[in-house]
Structures are given as structure tokens and as C-alpha cells.
Amino acid sequence: MKLAWIQKHTLVDYPGKVACVVFTQGCNFRCHFCHNPECVLPEKMMLLQNDMIPEENFFTFLESRKWFLDGVSISGGEPTLQSGLYDFAKKVKEMGFAVKLDTNGRDRQIVRRMVDDGILDYVAVDLKHALPSYYKAVGIEQTKEFYHSYEKLLQFLLEGNVDYEYRSTVAKWLHTADDIEAMAYYIRGAKNYYLQNYVGGNTLDPDFGGESFTDDELFEFQKIASKYVKNIGIRN
Template structure:
């Protein structure tokens, strides 16, 4: 599915650690997390708030003196075959690129990281790998994505949203055993 239209948050101080950034939202996600922060981006028609890619880049061009980076999030950005082109276009503006991913597509993650200038990846660890059925995903895919990041050599961080219907204390203990010493792992409170 092509990235012809995107959502945009023009400024954030929260989504890209240490940088003033814009956030670009992509449509579509293979997971069905019951606490999803952007449920309108999962399925169905593209939100009316999405604007053409050309307009997105006009905004970024006008604001690049204020920005240090761009976050690409979703939905799941790795669903889109032209994600690499989007990354290249952002980088050509002199902006760092952060990719947020669910880890559902490890092969695509490896391709993007190997061929495009990504500066930071945030990988969501939704729950213990054996419990990914709770969000409609594959624990094997998340383990493969984690290995892709570990072998990449770039900066990445891991995130877990503390949603009681998805992550139990037992799941957190399992994830603690999965995360290596020195890996940055953030626990995010569930937001209403």
C-alpha cells in the first residue's frame, strides 16, 4: 500500500528522545491491541485528517529550521512498500528519522535498516512472545525483529505499554528475561 497520504503532528517534544520532531502517521496495522492509541489508523478508510505527501513535505520544508527529526509511526509503517522512499526524502531535508514499529514484519525491518538512513528505532514489546495471540500477532515475529535490531548496530529502544488486559506480571517477568543488560526498555503507563 503506497504512502500517498499521511497524518502529521507538526511538533512533539515527547516522541523522539532528545529531539524536537514532527510525527508522521501511516495507515494500517496487522495487530489489534485493545488499548491502541490510534485505533482509527488500524483498518477502514484513511482518516480525513491525512493530507497528500507533497503537502507533508511542504510543511516539513517550512519547519526544518525548528525540527531536528521526524518520527514515522502508525499504524504500522512497515506495511508500506515505499517506506524507504519516505525515509530518504525526510533525510534529504537534514532531519533524523525515528521509526516506531510493532515488530510484525522482521524481514521488512531488516531491509529498511540495511538500506535507508534510520537513526533510531522504537520496538514495541506488546507482551510475552507466547502471549501475542492477545493482540493478534506472532511472538516469533517479535523475537526475529529483536534479533534484527541487535545485529543492526544502530540505536534502538524497547517499549511495553502496561495494559492489564495484555501484559500480566508473569508476562513482564518473561520480557525481563528477554531484554539484555544495557538495552533501553521503557514501561509506558496505559493512557486513556
């Protein structure tokens, strides 16, 4: 596992749990608004090479926080790119922590296997844009195979095999009300959908011109999306 850094505790990342977040390196997308370019762009990833966290150090850290943490969120980058993901998450689970996986939906088969084997307790899946214009958010055209697999992951989650959420980082000039409606319609019947307001800062694309939405705009989006998904949360 390529572990770039750890957020030692959070009350908001893993719903209902006190968790830490571990960030893996490498991603198949190039989202313009991404705040973790050090986990995505090879030239930036190189800069962290001397500071990568050995797995044994991570597990030592976890052991020392058993009294305090309920869960571990495995994030990135895109964690399903890591060949050691299954064993890593299994070990975390065996230590007694709840395990959450953040994924952009790249590899439904590993997600399914980890759920079927009782390793994952929670899956958070990114929904980046309305499907016909997905590239506008992720920076790379996706293949038919990706969409096919992404659809299958949605079906799997809708079957209620594991707790899950869909979430979209939404930004002005990138998403419109129609896009929000298209995204919510796509995951209609899903359990939870979070709209995460874009916050400016260090972005993968330095020319990204997106801006945060106002509270009123977000409430309007919430109203639109709630036609299709029962629980719409806003993360601002």
C-alpha cells in the same frame, strides 16, 4: 504512503530530539488498548479518506520546519505495511532530518534494509505481551513466522547496528508482574526498554477494561525488568 495526520512537534517521542510524528494508516494488529483506531480499523480509516495528507504537503511542511525540527518519527498504524516507506524515509533523511521508525516488528527485512542503507537513525519496537499470550494484547493470533522474524529483528538490534528501544504499553488486567518479567527476559541485554503506562480514552476495543498502574506498581515493574535490561524508562 497513506498519511493520516501529523503531530507537528514533540519533545518526548524521539529521545533527545525535537521531532514531528507522521501517522500512517493500516495495521496488522488489533490491540485492544490502541488509541489510533482511525489508523487501524478499515471502517474508521474510511472516515478520514477525505482528509489524508498528500506526501507533497507533508514535505512542504517539513521544509518549512527545517529550522525547528531535528527529526521525524514515522508511526502508525504499522508503517512497514506502506509500500512507499523506504523512499519516503529516504527523502526525509536526505532533507537533513534524523529518522525514527515505530514498528510492531511486522517486517524485519525492511527495517534491516533501511538501517543498512543508513536511512534509519532510531527504531522503536513494540513488545506487547509475554510471547505465549501475545494475542491477549494484539487481538489476533500470530503465526510461527511472525515470532521467528520478531526474534531475528531483536538479534539484529542487539548487534548494535542502530539506536533502538523496546517499549510496552502496560495496562492493569492485561499485564501482570510475571508478564513484565517475561517480556524483559525476552529482550535481555537490550539497550533501552520503556514501560508506557496505559492511559484511558478512545480505544480500538470499546470494551477494553484495562486501567493505568499506580506509580508504585510501575516502580516495582521497573525493578523487575532491570534484572534483564540496563535502562528501564517509565512513560507515565
